[in-house]
Amino acid sequence: MSESIDVMTVAAGIARLAWSHEHTIDDVRREVAAALREHGRVETWVDPDDHAAQRMATWSGMHREGVMRGVSVDDQAVDRIVYSRLATDAPLDEPGGFRSLLNSFLPRKRAISQLLVRDDRERVLMCRLTYKQDWDLPGGVVEVGESPRLAVGREVEEELGLTFSVGNLLLTDWLPPWGGWDDAVCLVFDGGTHPESILDHVVKQEREIRDVAFCTPEEVRSRAADFTARRVEAALRGDADYTESGR
Incomplete structure (x- = not known):
């Protein structure tokens, strides 16, 4: 059995998720929905080289917000991509909600x-x-x-x-x-x-x-x-x- 997904409250109304590669998109999506019942914002920080985690964050409904450079993780300065979902975001099964999700990560020239x-x-x-x-x-x-x-x-x-x-x-x-x-x-x-x-x-x-x-x-x-x-x-x-x- 895989380890549970880590859900940590990092500030008032903000939860941060972390998971292993053993988890599925459905696992992460359920934890996002559960966390949003008690928080206004759910986020995750993803290694720019971890493409599987990036796909997992996206298809669990979290919007890509950008890259934080030089943040401290385990006492090391690293870059992390920030994904988040807000309680006020439109549902993914609505056209506007799905388009908004796509718009957050599609290339912009x-x-x-x-x-x-x-x-x-x-x-x-x-x-x-x-x-x-x-x-x-x-x-x-x-x-x-x-x-x-x-x-x-x-x-x-x-x-x-x-x-x-x-x-x-x-x-x-x-x-x-x-x-x-x-x-x-x-x-x-x-x-x-x-x-x-x-x-x-x-x-x-x-x-x-x-x-x-x-x-x-x-x-x-x-x-x-x-x-x-x-x-x-x-x-x-x-x-x-x-x-x-x-x-």
Whole structure:
């Protein structure tokens, strides 16, 4: 007979579960339900390398909340994935409850929206950023629940004080993991053609923007990272809807 599942009250209204690999999903699910009769929250901490325990936590109805780094377990600093279920969570047999569970652990990919703005000499509006040496297209990260089209307009207005009518999507460029960043999808929208004099109206967000200028393709190649230059060139050519790192 397997050992009982350990249920420990760690704070007011909070129970923490631990189990062995001998237990089944039904065992854990029953203990979660029992603990929720006396607690508002039931949680478990799972080793990131223990994939079986991660599946057990998920299919017993606990939501993945994130990774706690460097917590003390048996006097050692380790990382642990936190899963939990609240008494107020929708039942798993309801569509909303099951979708919420899936949404807690399914992959979420970062999205970046950028704007391709040109002048009448076919130069491209580029920004020199404060947090890296390379120049890049204006734009930024899409917030959770935000439209990518609205995001790029918001970012450009915040960073440069300029308001553009955001046109069609020109390019979707996948960016592989790089320099400590996770992978991302970059969406390049058409910002239209404008006179060079719009630079007179730029109000730089000093925390993020060092400089802004219209650049020739050659200047883009010399000032931007290789993958950024490739993305700009692909967007200008207009012969591909999708690229990976500009290729």
